[in-house]
Amino acid sequence: MSNLSGIRYPWEKPPAEGEAIEVAEGVLWMRLPLPMALDHVNVYALDDGDSWTIVDTGFSSRRTRAIWEKLLAGPLGGKPVSRVIVTHHHPDHVGLAGWFQSEYGAILWTTRTAWLFARMLQLDEQAVPRQETLDFYLSAGMDQTIFGERKSERPFNFADVVYPMPLGFKRIKQDDVIRIGGRDWDVHMGNGHAPEHLTLWSRDDNLVISGDQVLPSISSNIGVYATEPEADPVADWLEACERLSEYAQSDQLVLGGHKLPFTGLPTRMRQLIDNHHGALDRLLAHLEEPRVAGDCFAPLFKRKIGKGEYGLALVEAIAHLNHLYHLGDVRRERREDGAWLWQKKE
Numbered sequence: 280m281s282n283l284s285g286i287r288y289p290w291e292k293p294p295a296e297g298e299a300i301e302v303a304e305g306v307l308w309m310r311l312p313l314p315m316a317l318d319h320v321n322v323y324a325l326d327d328g329d330s331w332t333i334v335d336t337g338f339s340s341r342r343t344r345a346i347w348e349k350l351l352a353g354p355l356g357g358k359p360v361s362r363v364i365v366t367h368h369h370p371d372h373v374g375l376a377g378w379f380q381s382e383y384g385a386i387l388w389t390t391r392t393a394w395l396f397a398r399m400l401q402l403d404e405q406a407v408p409r410q411e412t413l414d415f416y417l418s419a420g421m422d423q424t425i426f427g428e429r430k431s432e433r434p435f436n437f438a439d440v441v442y443p444m445p446l447g448f449k450r451i452k453q454d455d456v457i458r459i460g461g462r463d464w465d466v467h468m469g470n471g472h473a474p475e476h477l478t479l480w481s482r483d484d485n486l487v488i489s490g491d492q493v494l495p496s497i498s499s500n501i502g503v504y505a506t507e508p509e510a511d512p513v514a515d516w517l518e519a520c521e522r523l524s525e526y527a528q529s530d531q532l533v534l535g536g537h538k539l540p541f542t543g544l545p546t547r548m549r550q551l552i553d554n555h556h557g558a559l560d561r562l563l564a565h566l567e568e569p570r571v572a573g574d575c576f577a578p579l580f581k582r583k584i585g586k587g588e589y590g591l592a593l594v595e596a597i598a599h600l601n602h603l604y605h606l607g608d609v610r611r612e613r614r615e616d617g618a619w620l621w622q623k624k625e
């Protein structure tokens with residue numbers, strides 16, 4: 280058992296590939312690999328008696344489908360999957376939802392925004408970045424070498440890691456109460472990491488399914504993209520964390536999208552909120568001098584950002600700058616090359 284300011288991890292190790300750990304009666308925790316720095320995603324299966332409900336699905340690849348087949352035949356005992364619940368639209372969560380729908384006849388339950396975003400991005404396949412994306416990178420003052428490479432490279436495409444999504448889903452919305460795995464769950468929407476991000480709170484025991492809205496030991500990425508360059512997801516994140524904190528209890532077992540299940544949710548919610556306030560304070564001090572977003576990593580991350588993390592760091596820097604801008608703490612002007620220069624207001 281580890282113990283860091285009230286946060287405890289009842290399982291020190293995750294399940295091995297193709298295996299499951301029963302974390303509560305009828306609730307299985309499983310893992311799928313991701314080919315990134317964050318190298319795994321957690322998925323769950325809840326026993327509905329004659330079938331399973333799956334929560335989140337992993338990237339779509341030949342390898343992850345093979346692991347799922349092993350899980351379905353092994354720990355899941357060959358019982359059908361009747362429902363797939365997706366917490367948010369990101370590809371590590373929605374990746375195989377369409378596969379469960381088309382190949383297993385499962386019904387997809389998720390939020391309307393998650394479904395629309397996932398399906399739009401799945402269909403929006405690009406061989407090279409769109410001009411809007413390149414303009415957005417320039418406005419962020421992206422490192423010139425990285426910009427030069429990205430300009431002509433195939434960008435990250437949902438279609439490469441998300442199985443085709445058929446029409447049809449069931450919408451889950453705020454204040455719904457849904458029955459899964461012999462429990463009634465309250466639905467509360469998260470926001471900021473992904474819009475209309477589902478979280479589930481059991482009425483019958485101490486389980487919380489949090490997706491990436493609440494993670495232990497790592498912070499969920501909060502990013503701004505060319506889709507909505509003026510967005511303020513940090514405000515959305517803080518609002519959601521404050522609102523969800525009302526339901527947090529220290530004995531709840533939190534089942535998140537990455538890392539280990541944990542207890543100590545009130546402490547973790549406080550940390551998630553405080554970490555961003557701390558980052559915003561450091562960023563504002565850094566803006567005594569005018570700077571572009573690409574020059575704002577040091578105060579936000581307090582460590583060297585490698586090439587593999589550059590993209591995520593950049594969208595996160597823009598998110599925090601946009602937040603200070605919407606608060607009225609900074610002003611911005613265009614540099615000759617199109618980059619926004621941000622500076623603290625006097």
Ligand SMILES: [Zn+2]
Nearest residue numbers: 369371491536
């Ligand atoms: Zn995730």
